[in-house]
Amino acid sequence: MMEWLLVPLAYSVGSVCSAIVVCRLMGLPDPREQGSGNPGATNVMRFGGKKAAGITLLGDSLKGLLPVYAGKMLGVPTELLAIIGLAAFMGHLYPVFFGFKGGKGVATSVGVLLGFSWLLGGAVMATWLLMYKIGKISSLSALVASVLSSLYAWFLIGDPAIVSATAVMTVFLLWRHKTNIERLLTGEET
Template identity: 40%
Template sequence: MPLIIMGYVSGSWLGSVTVCRLTNKPDPRYSGSCNPGASNVLRLYGKHLALATLLIDALKSWPVLIIGLVLNLPPWGLGLVGVSVLLGHCYPQWNHFRGGKAVASAFGVMLLLVPGVALLCAMTWGLLAWKVRTAAVASLVSAALAPLISLWLAPDYTAVVVVFALLVLGRHAINIRRVRRGEEPRL
């Protein structure tokens, strides 16, 4: 239970808010798509701040997950800790439960627990983002493919990856509607 609470707290650290405060930029939660993620920071403030946001959001789960690995938690236990990180990112208590979409955070959790799945999803995301120039489409396709890739490379973690994917897909409901209408912002 303490690791789940620690996971939520670490997940609720929004990298974009920290990066923008340190560089005296306006809070991205009130500009652009109003999402505190790397894609919005990229559109608003450029690639350097977006990369910093991505790194924070991807790596913030590692300390608590490493503790779980040292304690030799089973895949489902590590998965619960990972889900708590994602829930903290999506629903941070100190931001009125309005957070990000968990793409970078899910990547970071998977990079530690199932690195092959994470890297294939990241390659898929990068290729699609480059080709269609829309972060939401790249995120949706990568999240949808993650459980299938997990079945192939990390079957013990497939249920965990399914939960991650469902959370990411659910957080993109508005984006799905905008993509259908052709109104989704481009990178």
């Protein structure tokens, strides 16, 4: 029963906004008040550069990976592992420490997927890289990789709980990217 404490712990870890922490530590402006206003690595790159964005990306990924990996090490059932991953992801989207206004969740979802399976996370990252190499549009790359993630989870893992968690993350990623999708459809996305 104690293993269920990993769920609120995962949400709390997910709620730590890497972009805000990195920007404060590096003397950069608050990412919520710069560029797109999104506290994520892509926005941090716009005004803070590659180093700040890279640290943000790593932080956001780790807060998805570490709770899931901890659950795996403790041998929690797959259903609970899926819930732990979702809790970390939802913490990033709706962080308790920052007024429930978080990022879009791409890096954190990749961290969760890496926690579920290195092969699954690797397939999603490879898809993102391939799409970015082709189209040079980060949001499009993230959306395609996310949509394919459930399919990858089905073929690579096959566990209904993991596939379901992956599908839920995809739905939220699509929702959080709705303005990007609108700009993609009108050809205005940079």
